[in-house]
Amino acid sequence: MALLVCKFGGSSVATLDRIKNIAARVQKLKHEYQDVVVVVSAMGDTTDDLLVMAQEIGNDLSCRELDMLLSTGEQQSAALLALTLNSIGIKAISLTGWQAGIKSDSAHSKAKISAIDNQRIRDEFKQGNVVVVAGFQGINCGGDITTLGRGGSDTTAVALAASLKADRCMIFTDVSGVYSADPRLVHEARKIERISYEEMLEMASLGAAVMQPRSVEFAMVYGVDVEVRSSFSEEPGTIITEDDGMEQQKVVQGIAHDRNCAKIAIFDVPDRPGIAKALFTSLAEHKINVDMVIQAAMRDEVNDIAFTIERNELNMALPVVEDLVKEIGASGMSYGDNVAKISVVGAGMKSNPGVAAAVFTALADASINIQMISTSEIKISCIIEESQVTEAVQALHNKFDLDK
Amino acid sequence: MALLVCKFGGSSVATLDRIKNIAARVQKLKHEYQDVVVVVSAMGDTTDDLLVMAQEIGNDLSCRELDMLLSTGEQQSAALLALTLNSIGIKAISLTGWQAGIKSDSAHSKAKISAIDNQRIRDEFKQGNVVVVAGFQGINCGGDITTLGRGGSDTTAVALAASLKADRCMIFTDVSGVYSADPRLVHEARKIERISYEEMLEMASLGAAVMQPRSVEFAMVYGVDVEVRSSFSEEPGTIITEDDGMEQQKVVQGIAHDRNCAKIAIFDVPDRPGIAKALFTSLAEHKINVDMVIQAAMRDEVNDIAFTIERNELNMALPVVEDLVKEIGASGMSYGDNVAKISVVGAGMKSNPGVAAAVFTALADASINIQMISTSEIKISCIIEESQVTEAVQALHNKFDLDK
DSSP states (O other): OOEEEEEEOGGGGSSHHHHHHHHHHHHHHHHHOSEEEEEEOOSTTHHHHHHHHHHHHOSSOOHHHHHHHHHHHHHHHHHHHHHHHHHTTOOEEEEOTTTTTEEEOSOTTSOOEEEEOOHHHHHHHHTTOEEEEEOSEEEOTTSOEEEOOTTHHHHHHHHHHHHTTOSEEEEEESSSSOBSSOTTTOTTOOBOSEEEHHHHHHHHHTTOTTSOHHHHHHHHHHTOOEEEEESSOOSOOEEEEOOOSOSOOOSOOEEEEEEEEEEEEEEEEEOOTTHHHHHHHHHHHTTOOEEEEEEEOOSSSEEEEEEEEOGGGHHHHHHHHHHHHHHHTOOEEEEEEEEEEEEEEOGGGGGOTTHHHHHHHHHHHTTOOOOEEEEETTEEEEEEEGGGHHHHHHHHHHHTTTTO | OOEEEEEEOGGGGSSHHHHHHHHHHHHHHHHHOSEEEEEEOOSTTHHHHHHHHHHHHOSSOOHHHHHHHHHHHHHHHHHHHHHHHHHTTOOEEEEOTTTTTEEEOSOTTSOOEEEEOOHHHHHHHHTTOEEEEEOSEEEOTTSOEEEOOTTHHHHHHHHHHHHTTOSEEEEEESSSSOBSSOTTTOTTOOBOSEEEHHHHHHHHHTTOTTSOHHHHHHHHHHTOOEEEEESSOOSOOEEEEOOOSOSOOOSOOEEEEEEEEEEEEEEEEEOOTTHHHHHHHHHHHTTOOEEEEEEEOOSSSEEEEEEEEOGGGHHHHHHHHHHHHHHHTOOEEEEEEEEEEEEEEOGGGGGOTTHHHHHHHHHHHTTOOOOEEEEETTEEEEEEEGGGHHHHHHHHHHHTTTTO
């Protein structure tokens, strides 16, 4: 009587041939599981194509209308997969987000799921149907179609798994799991069998973009075990699950890196209360996300403040910072977009104080200069020269024996 | 406080440029009408493209899933028109069929509207919104999306006009109205200002395919005045309305013709009860629509039976008829697809017994042989050689002074 919720992304359903492959995959899964929900994204570039068309109309578009437009992509792929399943003799029915009972708030284009009424899905199970659900969408209390933002189909799958108390939630994707480092950089990178939600969040938000952080958070909150695996092969993937703390943990799970970084430094900031607030409030008002912040209180009356932002937001951020430099009476600023962030992630480092020292040693031995450092309970991040990313990831991967 | 429901077909919304034209058109209409509903079809070939994709999956497709797939086309064009209206400063919101409260039965792919809950539309009027409704679709009592079949967007518009008690229902289309004959055949063909529902039905079902007969019937049942007019020009169109019988009526409104005809004759059919029933039941079981039927009871014991069908159904019909010829012991059969039907339509002929004679005289004077005749209260139809259609339509148009 096992219940499976699985999700296939846009590239897995990009053509009718690929949809046929997915259907064959679902057929196999249906032998293992009594009840199956398949969440699908829109075919390949459908969403982007629709968005480009809308953008030809103008700027400042109504998000409510965009959601109406974009949600059709998933509805189409869901119907096509249901038809394809039928064609190979599997009873199946497609449901839109609202038909699947996915209620959301009204934040069009980035709505959050607020509740799920899974009655219709359970009724379809009773009819023996595989239920194909259009991902990425819901309905608000006013009866309007919403979309759940980037990675929304992952969230749909995790939320349905939570609501239906699924035995397993599988996210089928282009990659075959979460790796100890990017296999394109580190040849010996190893697929991680099990990773905790917290570790996955650190890996995900640091550039190992297998699953969107939002859907990992959702899985963590509802305690849904998620397996990330390949659409194109049968090998097992990575299971994202609770950190049960009982098992012998690896101190470090993996090395993540993120090139989407830029650094800004402000010199000789007067040491007055409210200065940092003014700076970061101003950036937030311009919707610029600040990541790492370092304030070096070396001298009595002035400080240097440095911080990192996403690289593609640098051009937006510079005029804001320049204005502030004048306003607060700092002596000047500098910036650079040739930096990257590398991060060592592992739940085990909570109880292993030597990890930071090992990180700095490994980087020093490889002659890599550390520009900024930031740490959390389960992560150590360093900003370095972008040109040294491969060397750095390789050095850290070796240092912590992650190929074993 | 006037209320308008208008509808734009697929070619009117085929590109973003055309959608911009429609938006400008709606802007003008919004000056004349307090509340405006715009029903749209899918962009250009969208529906056909989706259908072709589905047909690659296989035959015998689930109509429920096809409706799920095809209904996205209208949802897209509705959202794009709402966005375009916004971009020129007009408040507008798009609604799917189910959001617009269009309930239907469960006959997927050819559903009939069963009820309309127009609360949402009236709420949007209160917000000052132009309401753009995705045509061609509804929702059944089980919460599944249905489509209304060919001409479904016309039906959506007429049904909404009836439900909202609209002051006017405008169907914008490729042609500028209903003509006294096909202008491609008869240079002097004149646009008809007003035509009764019954006359329009005869014109429509006889090949003057301006509006689908189903939506004309719907307008007749609910007494909705419909104006058919051009998307591309400002000139007034043709108003389809009740035959009030008070005005001085034209005896003949127009001459319709239909080349989609084929004729089958069966010779020496034994004159026994049940023979005709066997023949036409058998054709109906094969979903072949029989139009005109003539039985010539010239002799005592045997008859000849001739009938017409749609030309594209001839290949399906022939084996059915051949089997029947053997079964009932007829002496043989013949068929021809080089025939066409011309029809003289006018509510006034009810009280003018000379019309039939005038029709036959006009055709005889033009040396056109009449192969079959069928009449109703407001129509006289003749089957003739297809090669003589233009001459026949011209001759009848002249005979009844329809250019005046």
